[in-house]
Amino acid sequence: MKNSVLLEVKNLKKKFVVSNNFRKKKYVRAVDGVSFSIAKGKTLGLVGESGCGKSTLARTLLRLLEPESGRIFFAGEDITHVNMRPYRKKMQIVFQDPAGSLDPRTRICDSIAEGMLIHHIGTSKQERLERVLQLLEKVGLNVEHAHRYPHEFSGGQLQRVGIARALAVGPEFVVCDEAVSALDVSCQSQIINLLEDMQEELNLTYLFISHDVSVVRHISDHIGVMYLGKLVELGSSDEIVLRPVHPYTKTLISSIPIPDPVLSRARERVPISEEDSSMALAGCRFCSRCDFTKPICFEVEPDMKEIAPDHYCACHLI
Amino acid sequence: MQSKHYSDKLLEVRDLKVSFPTSRGVVRAVNGISYDVHRGEVMGIVGESGSGKSVSAYSIIGLLKSPAVIDGGSIRFEGRDILSMSRKQMEKFRGGEISMIFQDPMSSLDPVFPIGHQLTETLHSHKKISRSDARQQAIQMLQSVGIRDAQQVMKKYRSELSGGMCQRVMIAMALLCGPKLLIADEPTTALDVTIQDQIIRLLKDLQERNGMSMIFITHNFGIVADICDSVSIMYGGTVVEQGSVNDVFYSPLHPYTKALMKAIPRVDYKEYERLIPVEGMPINALSPPGGCGFHPRCASCMQICRQKAPARKEISYGHSASCWLLEDVQESEEAVVNEK
Numbered sequence: 001m002k003n004s005v006l007l008e009v010k011n012l013k014k015k016f017v018v019s020n021n022f023r024k025k026k027y028v029r030a031v032d033g034v035s036f037s038i039a040k041g042k043t044l045g046l047v048g049e050s051g052c053g054k055s056t057l058a059r060t061l062l063r064l065l066e067p068e069s070g071r072i073f074f075a076g077e078d079i080t081h082v083n084m085r086p087y088r089k090k091m092q093i094v095f096q097d098p099a100g101s102l103d104p105r106t107r108i109c110d111s112i113a114e115g116m117l118i119h120h121i122g123t124s125k126q127e128r129l130e131r132v133l134q135l136l137e138k139v140g141l142n143v144e145h146a147h148r149y150p151h152e153f154s155g156g157q158l159q160r161v162g163i164a165r166a167l168a169v170g171p172e173f174v175v176c177d178e179a180v181s182a183l184d185v186s187c188q189s190q191i192i193n194l195l196e197d198m199q200e201e202l203n204l205t206y207l208f209i210s211h212d213v214s215v216v217r218h219i220s221d222h223i224g225v226m227y228l229g230k231l232v233e234l235g236s237s238d239e240i241v242l243r244p245v246h247p248y249t250k251t252l253i254s255s256i257p258i259p260d261p262v263l264s265r266a267r268e269r270v271p272i273s274e275e276d277s278s279m280a281l282a283g284c285r286f287c288s289r290c291d292f293t294k295p296i297c298f299e300v301e302p303d304m305k306e307i308a309p310d311h312y313c314a315c316h317l318i
Numbered sequence: 319m320q321s322k323h324y325s326d327k328l329l330e331v332r333d334l335k336v337s338f339p340t341s342r343g344v345v346r347a348v349n350g351i352s353y354d355v356h357r358g359e360v361m362g363i364v365g366e367s368g369s370g371k372s373v374s375a376y377s378i379i380g381l382l383k384s385p386a387v388i389d390g391g392s393i394r395f396e397g398r399d400i401l402s403m404s405r406k407q408m409e410k411f412r413g414g415e416i417s418m419i420f421q422d423p424m425s426s427l428d429p430v431f432p433i434g435h436q437l438t439e440t441l442h443s444h445k446k447i448s449r450s451d452a453r454q455q456a457i458q459m460l461q462s463v464g465i466r467d468a469q470q471v472m473k474k475y476r477s478e479l480s481g482g483m484c485q486r487v488m489i490a491m492a493l494l495c496g497p498k499l500l501i502a503d504e505p506t507t508a509l510d511v512t513i514q515d516q517i518i519r520l521l522k523d524l525q526e527r528n529g530m531s532m533i534f535i536t537h538n539f540g541i542v543a544d545i546c547d548s549v550s551i552m553y554g555g556t557v558v559e560q561g562s563v564n565d566v567f568y569s570p571l572h573p574y575t576k577a578l579m580k581a582i583p584r585v586d587y588k589e590y591e592r593l594i595p596v597e598g599m600p601i602n603a604l605s606p607p608g609g610c611g612f613h614p615r616c617a618s619c620m621q622i623c624r625q626k627a628p629a630r631k632e633i634s635y636g637h638s639a640s641c642w643l644l645e646d647v648q649e650s651e652e653a654v655v656n657e658k
Contacts, residue, residue: 186596257540
C-alpha cells in the first residue's frame with residue numbers, strides 16, 4: 001500500500017455543534033482522528049453503523065466540509081487548505097439517492113455536461129454533447145436517453161446517470177457513498193459490475209462506503225471498519241471478513257445473514273450489548289457495548305497497531 | 319435441518335388480485351397470487367420493490383388505502399372470509415388475531431404520546447381490562463422483547479428511543495393481544511446489521527415460544543435463509559416460485575430465483591467471483607409485458623413465454639413454480655439439474 005498512494009488522510013477530525021447554550025457548546029465528534037491511505041487503482045471499503053461518521057469522513061476528505069484538524073494529501077500534495085477548484089475534477093462523488101442528486105428540471109445530458117462546462121473540458125457545446133453520448137453508452141444507457149428528464153428513468157438507470165456525471169470530468173478518485181444501497185437486488189449487481197468495469201478501464205481509485213458488508217467485501221481491496229468516528233480495524237478484505245480481530249468487527253461480520261439456510265443457521269454469533277451510543281469521555285469508544293472489557297479500556301483510548309502484515313486494529317485486548 | 323410438515327392451515331390466500339386505478343391507467347399490483355400459511359410456520363415473501371409483496375400483506379390485514387381495489391380472489395383466516403368482513407369486525411380482528419409490524423418503526427409510533435399510553439391503548443381497544451392490569455401487561459410485554467428498564471421506557475416518547483428500541487416497542491405492541499399471525503413488513507431494513515440480527519432473532523424466538531405464524535416480507539435472501547420455513551418469490555405481482563427454504567435455496571426452479579441467487583454478493587465466499595446480474599429493468603407496472611412477466615429479462619425465454627402466462631406447477635411436495643420450462647416435465651427437470 002506504500003507505493004503510488006493516491007489519497008492519504010492523516011488524523012482527520014471533524015466535529016459538529018449539536019447544541020449551543022449561552023456559554024456551553026456541545027459537540028459531536030463525527031470524525032475523530034482517522035488515518036488511512038488508498039493506493040492508485042485500488043478500492044477502500046468503509047463499513048460501520050449509521051451515524052458512525054462514514055459519510056462525514058468522505059465529505060471532509062473531499063473538502064465539501066472543512067476539516068477541524070488533520071491533513072489530506074492527494075497525489076502527494078497537501079490539499080487540506082488549498083483552493084479546491086483544480087482538484088474538483090480529479091475527485092468526484094456518487095451519491096446514494098440518484099434522483100435527489102439530479103435536477104428534476106434539467107435534461108440529463110445537461111446535468112452530465114455541467115461539470116465539463118465548469119472545468120472547461122471541451123471547446124464547443126457539440127463536443128461536450130458527443131462526450132456525454134460516449135459516456136452514456138459506456139455506463140450502459142442509450143444515446144436517445146440523453147434528452148430525457150430524471151423522472152423518466154428507473155432507480156438503476158438514474159444511478160448509471162449519476163456515475164456518468166461523476167466520470168464526465170475525468171476523475172482519478174471517486175467516492176461512492178452508499179451508491180448501491182437504494183437499489184433492488186437485481187439492479188444492485190448491475191451497478192456493482194459497472195463500477196468494477198469503470199475502475200478497470202479508467203484506472204479509478206474508489207472509496208466505497210456502505211453498511212452492507214457483503215457488497216463492500218465484493219468490491220474492495222481493503223476494508224476499514226468505523227465505530228463512532230474512529231477507525232477500529234483496517235486491513236485487506238479477506239483479512240477483515242475471514243479473520244476479524246476487533247470485538248465490534250467480529251460482531252458485525254457474524255451478524256450478516258448468509259443466503260444459505262444451513263450455513264446461516266449454523267453460524268456462530270458474537271454477542272453485543274444493546275445499543276448505547278453514548279460516547280465515553282475517556283477510553284475506548286466501544287467499551288460500553290463490549291463484552292471483553294479490561295480496566296484499561298475505560299481509561300486509555302487504544303491506538304492502531306499492526307497485528308499482522310497489512311492488518312491494523314485499535315483494541316487493548318490484542 | 320429438516321423441513322417441517324404442517325397439517326393445520328391458518329391463512330389461505332387464493333387468486334388474490336389488487337389493482338390501483340391511476341390517471342395513466344390501471345396498475346395491477348397483485349395479479350392472482352395464492353399461498354397458505356400454516357400454524358407455527360414462518361413464511362418469507364421475497365421480491366423487488368413494486369413486486370406486490372407489501373400490497374398483498376396489506377390486503378390480509380385490511381389496510382389497503384383507496385384507490386386500491388381488490389378485484390378478486392379470497393382470503394380465509396381459520397376458515398373465515400376476511401374480505402367480506404365489516405369494518406367493525408375488521409377492527410376487532412386486526413391487532414387481535416393478526417398483527418403487523420412495519421418497516422419504519424419511527425413513523426409507526428405517535429410522537430406526542432408516551433410509549434406506555436400507546437401500548438395500553440391497544441389493550442383497551444381489544445379487551446375489557448382495568449388500567450393497572452393493562453399497564454402490568456404492557457410492562458411484561460416490553461420485558462419479553464428484551465427491554466430491561468421497561469418501567470422507564472413506558473414513560474418515554476418516541477424521540478427518546480433509538481431505532482432498534484422503537485422496533486422492539488412495535489413488536490411488543492403487535493404481540494400484546496396474542497395474535498395468531500404476525501405480518502412483518504421489512505421490519506429490519508431501516509436498522510443496522512448488528513441490530514437487525516438481534517431483532518430477527520427476537521422475532522424468531524417469540525414466534526417459537528408463542529407458536530404463532532409469521533409472514534416475513536423482505537428483499538434480503540439472507541434473512542429468509544436464516545429464519546423462514548417456507549418462501550414465496552414474487553415478481554411483477556405474481557408468485558413465481560414457492561416452497562420450503564431448502565427446496566428454493568438448494569434446488570431453485572424458476573429462472574428469476576436462480577438469477578437472483580447468482581446476483582447477490584455473499585460475505586462468506588472463498589474467492590472473488592464476478593456477479594452475474596439479472597439483466598434488464600424491473601417491470602413497468604403501467605404496461606407489463608404480455609405472457610410471462612419475467613420473459614424480457616429471462617435468459618432462457620422461449621416463444622410461448624411471450625404469448626401465454628405459465629400456470630403454477632408443483633414439482634415436488636410443496637415446491638412449485640410458474641415457468642414454461644417446467645412444462646416439458648421430464649426433460650426440463652433434467653436441464654435444471656444440469657445447470658446447477
